[in-house]
Amino acid sequence: MLFVLKPGVPRPKIDEFTAKIEARGFKTFLSTGTEHTVVCLIGNTATIDLDTVVQTNVIVEYGKRVTEPYKAVNRTVHPEDTVVNAGGVLFGTGMFQVISGPCSVESEEQIIAVAKSVKASGATLLRGGAFKPRTSPYAFMGLQEEGLRLLLEAKRETGLPVVTEVMNQTQLLLFEEIDVIQIGARNMQNFDLLREVGRMNKPVLLKRGLANTLEELLMSAEYILSEGNSQVILCERGIRTFEPATRNTLDLSAVPLLKQKTHLPIIVDPSHAAGLRGLVAPLARAAVAVGADGLMIETHNDPAQALCDGAQSLDLTEFGILMEDLKRRVAFEGKRMGTAV
Amino acid sequence: MLFVLKPGVPRPKIDEFTAKIEARGFKTFLSTGTEHTVVCLIGNTATIDLDTVVQTNVIVEYGKRVTEPYKAVNRTVHPEDTVVNAGGVLFGTGMFQVISGPCSVESEEQIIAVAKSVKASGATLLRGGAFKPRTSPYAFMGLQEEGLRLLLEAKRETGLPVVTEVMNQTQLLLFEEIDVIQIGARNMQNFDLLREVGRMNKPVLLKRGLANTLEELLMSAEYILSEGNSQVILCERGIRTFEPATRNTLDLSAVPLLKQKTHLPIIVDPSHAAGLRGLVAPLARAAVAVGADGLMIETHNDPAQALCDGAQSLDLTEFGILMEDLKRRVAFEGKRMGTAV
Amino acid sequence: MLFVLKPGVPRPKIDEFTAKIEARGFKTFLSTGTEHTVVCLIGNTATIDLDTVVQTNVIVEYGKRVTEPYKAVNRTVHPEDTVVNAGGVLFGTGMFQVISGPCSVESEEQIIAVAKSVKASGATLLRGGAFKPRTSPYAFMGLQEEGLRLLLEAKRETGLPVVTEVMNQTQLLLFEEIDVIQIGARNMQNFDLLREVGRMNKPVLLKRGLANTLEELLMSAEYILSEGNSQVILCERGIRTFEPATRNTLDLSAVPLLKQKTHLPIIVDPSHAAGLRGLVAPLARAAVAVGADGLMIETHNDPAQALCDGAQSLDLTEFGILMEDLKRRVAFEGKRMGTAV
Amino acid sequence: MLFVLKPGVPRPKIDEFTAKIEARGFKTFLSTGTEHTVVCLIGNTATIDLDTVVQTNVIVEYGKRVTEPYKAVNRTVHPEDTVVNAGGVLFGTGMFQVISGPCSVESEEQIIAVAKSVKASGATLLRGGAFKPRTSPYAFMGLQEEGLRLLLEAKRETGLPVVTEVMNQTQLLLFEEIDVIQIGARNMQNFDLLREVGRMNKPVLLKRGLANTLEELLMSAEYILSEGNSQVILCERGIRTFEPATRNTLDLSAVPLLKQKTHLPIIVDPSHAAGLRGLVAPLARAAVAVGADGLMIETHNDPAQALCDGAQSLDLTEFGILMEDLKRRVAFEGKRMGTAV
Numbered sequence A, B, C, D: 001m002l003f004v005l006k007p008g009v010p011r012p013k014i015d016e017f018t019a020k021i022e023a024r025g026f027k028t029f030l031s032t033g034t035e036h037t038v039v040c041l042i043g044n045t046a047t048i049d050l051d052t053v054v055q056t057n058v059i060v061e062y063g064k065r066v067t068e069p070y071k072a073v074n075r076t077v078h079p080e081d082t083v084v085n086a087g088g089v090l091f092g093t094g095m096f097q098v099i100s101g102p103c104s105v106e107s108e109e110q111i112i113a114v115a116k117s118v119k120a121s122g123a124t125l126l127r128g129g130a131f132k133p134r135t136s137p138y139a140f141m142g143l144q145e146e147g148l149r150l151l152l153e154a155k156r157e158t159g160l161p162v163v164t165e166v167m168n169q170t171q172l173l174l175f176e177e178i179d180v181i182q183i184g185a186r187n188m189q190n191f192d193l194l195r196e197v198g199r200m201n202k203p204v205l206l207k208r209g210l211a212n213t214l215e216e217l218l219m220s221a222e223y224i225l226s227e228g229n230s231q232v233i234l235c236e237r238g239i240r241t242f243e244p245a246t247r248n249t250l251d252l253s254a255v256p257l258l259k260q261k262t263h264l265p266i267i268v269d270p271s272h273a274a275g276l277r278g279l280v281a282p283l284a285r286a287a288v289a290v291g292a293d294g295l296m297i298e299t300h301n302d303p304a305q306a307l308c309d310g311a312q313s314l315d316l317t318e319f320g321i322l323m324e325d326l327k328r329r330v331a332f333e334g335k336r337m338g339t340a341v
Helices: A011-022 A050-056 A108-121 A145-158 A169-175 A191-198 A214-226 A254-261 A270-274 A277-290 A316-332 B011-022 B050-056 B108-121 B145-158 B169-175 B191-198 B214-226 B254-261 B270-274 B277-290 B316-332 C011-022 C050-056 C108-121 C145-158 C169-175 C191-198 C214-226 C254-261 C270-274 C277-290 C316-332 D011-022 D050-056 D108-121 D145-158 D169-175 D191-198 D214-226 D254-261 D270-274 D277-290 D316-332
Strands: A002-005 A027-032 A037-042 A060-064 A084-086 A089-091 A097-101 A125-127 A162-166 A180-183 A204-207 A232-236 A266-268 A294-300 B002-005 B027-032 B037-042 B060-064 B084-086 B089-091 B097-101 B125-127 B162-166 B180-183 B204-207 B232-236 B266-268 B294-298 C002-005 C027-032 C037-042 C060-064 C084-086 C089-091 C097-101 C125-127 C162-166 C180-183 C204-207 C232-236 C266-268 C294-300 D002-005 D027-032 D037-042 D060-064 D084-086 D089-091 D097-101 D125-127 D162-166 D180-183 D204-207 D232-236 D266-268 D294-300
Touching (some): A002 A011, A011 A027, A108 A125, A125 A145, A145 A162, A145 A169, A162 A169, A254 A277, A266 A277, A277 B277, B011 B037, B169 B191, B169 C169, C011 C037, C097 C316, C108 C125, C108 C316, C169 C191, C254 D277, C294 C316, C316 D316, D002 D011, D011 D027, D011 D037, D108 D145, D125 D145, D145 D162, D162 D169, D169 D191, D191 D214, D214 D232, D214 D254, D232 D254, D254 D266, D254 D277, D270 D277
Parallel strands (some): A097 A125, B180 B204, B204 B232, B266 B294, C097 C125, C125 C162, C162 C180, D204 D232
Antiparallel strands (some): A002 A037, A027 A037, C002 C037, C084 C089, D002 D060
């Protein structure tokens, strides 16, 4: 259940209103738009008479029951697009960002070379794995803390904000200078981790799980927003199906569908979806056209020697060529890359 | 195994060569490109010494083993794109076609009204179901023969070539004037039907089955080509996954992947994939960008009253608006709609 | 909507009642149990007042609305188990049958040798493919009509009733002496074929499609029953999932779930589900325990030389050992194999 | 690569051998069977000449290359079944255990009542959730630490060893008195958590993820064994498929397949797989027959009032009836429940 307040209600009046509701055993959270503030109630709202609340509180314009299990991420609650500020680079309305970089940070030379190159090609954020979830205990696990240090070194060299994956909440202290914390597909339902990043004041890139529905993705985002952090970027990266020709099946329908359901920005990762370098460019083009707010593309200075995911990484020249094409397409859609004016 | 012949070998020499091979127990077929003719062998080619054949037949330029189970549809065998001529409208290199019309032909007024409208909006072929496969024996099965008659009436009125689905081979005699025979998703592995349409001299639109891999789709196309009919258009229309938010999951990766594997044109059906009208436009835009050769989009003069698939049909105004957008995008890709010059 | 009639209502009274209902635009069919006859209505029953019908027709005991889309196969309509008589061998209440034989009939010696051996081991029906659906147009397609002839020869030699697959309705004339017509997984939604076998007076073995839900399986059975043939045996044979270790994923939950929804007998095919010989025995044991009415198990006199599906076929010795085990288990469940007393 | 040592080699000799191998850059671990000790090498074994090692080390009987990516869990490395001792109750060869209890510990009265009842019915371990992973942040999360305390109270009252789920590694200190630590389906690839429980000296119940292959399940078990803890019980609990009639599709083929690949015990959870109370008994019967080493069955003193998963929980009477049936079946299989003699 949500209550849309009249424009210009001062904060103490709002707090008075929410306190009254919480005294009746509900949890509330506020969604502040450019025109209206919305107060959202969580709990068994069957016990509340909506009309009575509207009639007896002058600050309330109108009330509405929300039937989806997600509230804070629901576009009904927050009709305007959320714009996420990732180290000065904006995700959301009218913007289109390209995150690029290697699967793993492998060395200082590698990450700085890649960072400079992708920046020159037009990427607006740098990615690079420091802690790597690997199916096998015997595979390369990333450079860990040293990887984070090198990533920040690359940030200092290029000015690109950085995105990297956290594997569990005990690592979060190390992520203070990281611009965007990535929650990987396998952690999409690691609820304790979601809560912890919900308590941080930092953008979160939340990847869809291999076998998770869009509603479950939204519920996981809800965990983060319900703790107070609304800086969440969703990421479609392919789902597990019976088709063996691609590593996963990229579900581009997810983009327009999520746009209807939620106000959060949505990006697409064609590299992990396809698992095949040759499909990255056409799928990236499709992602621009389908309405995504950005892309995450794996690149490597030497894919044949990459410590992981070489098969799906573009080399730096291929990435440069793709970016020239994508810039024309982003302009065609009436969107812009980079920081806002 | 295939043998690429030298340019300009006269036909009798080719026939002599294939006769010699067939005498050894192989089946052969010819793939005639603009420069080279390719002779493809089917059978246990382990018994053949490739080098010997090349050395002892002066008309052969070189030979090659093909490891995929499909031969005639394989791009290795036939490197140039196949162009399918559907009643004067071309599918393939440089062209982009939009097939539109209702799920079912319901009446003369309906199909003619829809045909005129979609033509005015820019559609280049008309679709309309006469024989409808339905999950329930109690659902509307289409107008059957009368439906075919009305569809041809609409063709005469508008000049649009027509596409409609055949449900079994006993009906094929009725399809003589139909421009493109559609094999529906549930019939993708109806092998006897595939063979029968393979013996016809008419374009076939082959839809991917709900749970079929891309390799199986190519093998089904191989059934048609192996009987002598190479006028096949493939159609991606969504696969069955765990995601309940859409009727099926549109697998757009299929388009660039099939482009690598085969020379046949590939179109996309966003209406059946999503099952939701609101997703048709964004998925159509993505299909253009990903490299498809066309679209199949369900439209209806009054979706709320449609006898089937109303939820996914665009009304005629929505379709007109979408087509304006698609025309700009097709031009952006450097492709053209309609008949070739 | 269905009406359960009082016991002992004479047929002319029933016909009078159904005629009256059909005059109002409904289709009806009768389900005759041991105690009650049930009249089932198909059509928009929202226009009927159930109580009025019960009050104004003395032969009606009570009425009930059926919400599932399937009627004739619904256990609500026909609460007692249907018993299917397959050449004297009964499927249903208290019985457990084992169908066995090769994927394909390959020669007279082969099929007769297999038939004698599986009969000696305790199989109660013989299977053998004459018309084989194959993914590749270049694979062995079965001996066709000759295969049917040899299968009937094996029947004459052993007395075992025979089961074999039909691929399309033009073949049905050839199946007159076959005891059970099999509809393969790929044909589960070949609706015209379902209708045709629905008009025959012969048991049908209907296999679940690779990507079909249980409700769709029941709707396909409904096609057959709605044409008048209620001798349908359902068969669970695995569904397509992401798991690559087995050819399909055997869905044994289907058995108790179908038992709740329908009165038709259900058997299990562990050979096609697993695609691995080593899993056939444990899955067969599980099928007995989960409540199936029988099994279909591929056997071959020489699996290494089989023209198809050798990897999943038991040899005749392995089958004999398995049957000894299964007999003990069938007895443990309080069921019997073979013809009824 | 693995080396099977001759019987009776003294430990110092073994250590000398492994030190020599580790000096060449490999990781090793020992698998100690009743007759032989096996030394397993992890690393790029292409650089090792197997014959040379066998010829030059007298303690080695023979060597073998292992191609699967999992080593410690591989039956090739450790041919005998592992027997896991869970508080005196054995999982593995010849034993069959039933774990039962509520989805969540709700109160002292509830958990003690359920514990006494399921023990009286024959359950050999008690389950109960204290920390509950929930899709929605607004759902009941379990009693947390208080839940663990109540579970241990129930253990003291009944003597049943207890199984409960850990959600993240920061909680592990609280699990000291718990007999078996459960890793839930969503955490199957929480690799840091796997490592941590691998460092504990306590049995681990590892559930298969919703969309994880059997090979991935084995790789996750490998994480635990590679840290030194070989007390792992695998659990099949259903996978995500397109079928909506059950919550998940129980993959019973997993049991015999895992039995071939690994030496670890495997149990089945029919409650979470089906999500429907009516399917629990038939699927439990099938699990016994297919060769599982045990079952995990949700029970509740009052399913209608359960704080979670009421729809799939048996009440205590239903559980008692099922156990009577299962005891007969376990005896039929030649297995025993409870502690070993």
